[in-house]
Amino acid sequence: SAVISQKPSRDICQRGTSLTIQCQVDSQVTMMFWYRQQPGQSLTLIATANQGSEATYESGFVIDKFPISRPNLTFSTLTVSNMSPEDSSIYLCSVEDQGVYTFGSGTRLTVV
Amino acid sequence: AQSVTQPDIHITVSEGASLELRCNYSYGATPYLFWYVQSPGQGLQLLLKYFSGDTLVQGIKGFEAEFKRSQSSFNLRKPSVHWSDAAEYFCAVVLGHTGGFKTIFGAGTRLFVKA
Numbered sequence: 001s002a003v004i005s006q007k008p009s010r011d012i013c014q015r016g017t018s019l020t021i022q023c024q025v026d027s028q029v030t031m032m033f034w035y036r037q038q039p040g041q042s043l044t045l046i047a048t049a050n051q052g053s054e055a056t057y058e059s060g061f062v063i064d065k066f067p068i069s070r071p072n073l074t075f076s077t078l079t080v081s082n083m084s085p086e087d088s089s090i091y092l093c094s095v096e097d098q099g100v101y102t103f104g105s106g107t108r109l110t111v112v
Numbered sequence: 113a114q115s116v117t118q119p120d121i122h123i124t125v126s127e128g129a130s131l132e133l134r135c136n137y138s139y140g141a142t143p144y145l146f147w148y149v150q151s152p153g154q155g156l157q158l159l160l161k162y163f164s165g166d167t168l169v170q171g172i173k174g175f176e177a178e179f180k181r182s183q184s185s186f187n188l189r190k191p192s193v194h195w196s197d198a199a200e201y202f203c204a205v206v207l208g209h210t211g212g213f214k215t216i217f218g219a220g221t222r223l224f225v226k227a
Contacts, residue, residue: 001158033215042202043156043217092155094215099144099163101206101215105155 002027002097006104013083013111020079021107023093028073030096034066037090037106046091049076083111114139116205118218125193126226133188133221135203144206145186146215147177151199159201162186173197198225 003026013019023032031050035043046066047055055068069077080087090106115138125131137143144163148156160171167179177188186203203218 004155006155042219043215045214048214094156099206100158100161101146101204102158103148103156108153 001100002029002095002102004093004095004102004104006093006107008107009105010108011110013109015084015111017083018079018081019083019109020077021091021093023076023078023104025074025095027097030073032070032076033094033096033101034068034076034078035092035094035103037092039089043092046078080109083109085111087111114143114205114207114216116203116216116218118201118203118221120221121219122222122224124224124226127195128192131188131190131193131197131223133201133203133223135186135188135218137184137186137203137205139184139205139207142179142181145177145179146204146206147171147175147186147188148202148204149173149199150202150220156202159188193223193225195225195227198223 005024007022034046037043045058046061047057049055049068049070051070051073067079088111090108092106093104094101117136119134146161147159150156159175160169162169162179170176175190179186200220200222202220204215206215
């Protein structure tokens with residue numbers, strides 16, 4: 001299965017700033033996904049990012065807050081913009097490869 | 113609406129005892145079914161998956177799961193739990209979705225293992 005490198009692994013950020021999270025895959029994949037896992041909760045899909053097209057956002061998530069780039073088939077970024085303490089979560093990228101979903105190790109974000 | 117239910121928020125078992133984590137889904141057809149494990153501070157690791165065929169699937173770390181269509185369930189089992197199994201376990205289903213597929217996760221079950 002695909003191997004995902006996600007960074008940073010954690011960060012502490014000031015409110016009002018932005019953080020960009022990177023996700024690098026060791027193979028070419030069509031679909032990449034970004035999830036949020038709020039403290040003590042399950043994973044919630046933020047958006048699906050396909051190369052060459054705009055990301056598709058789930059209900060409750062908007063591009064202005066979570067802009068996503070997908071410049072090629074092995075890389076994607078998620079930016080958390082104008083952060084507030086409510087954005088403190090773990091953010092994970094995921095890829096689908098032959099029906100199996102593999103996850104990065106996550107980025108633990110704390111907004112102070 | 114499609115949903116995944118893990119009725120147990122947390123479970124405590126003794127080391128060496130058997131384990132069963134429950135998962136029920138709500139979907140009109142048979143979805144793809146997965147179990148993931150998340151250790152503290154880590155990402156998710158795939159334990160096993162069910163697409164079709166034999167309803168009893170074997171995974172890594174000695175885990176298995178059984179798909180029961182009549183009960184819309186996909187319960188995870190392990191005959192003898194080890195202390196290193198303490199983690200959060202997520203059941204997930206993959207459904208057809210506009211533009212592709214999407215994964216829906218259960219709320220998770222935290223497993224505590226006591227000596």
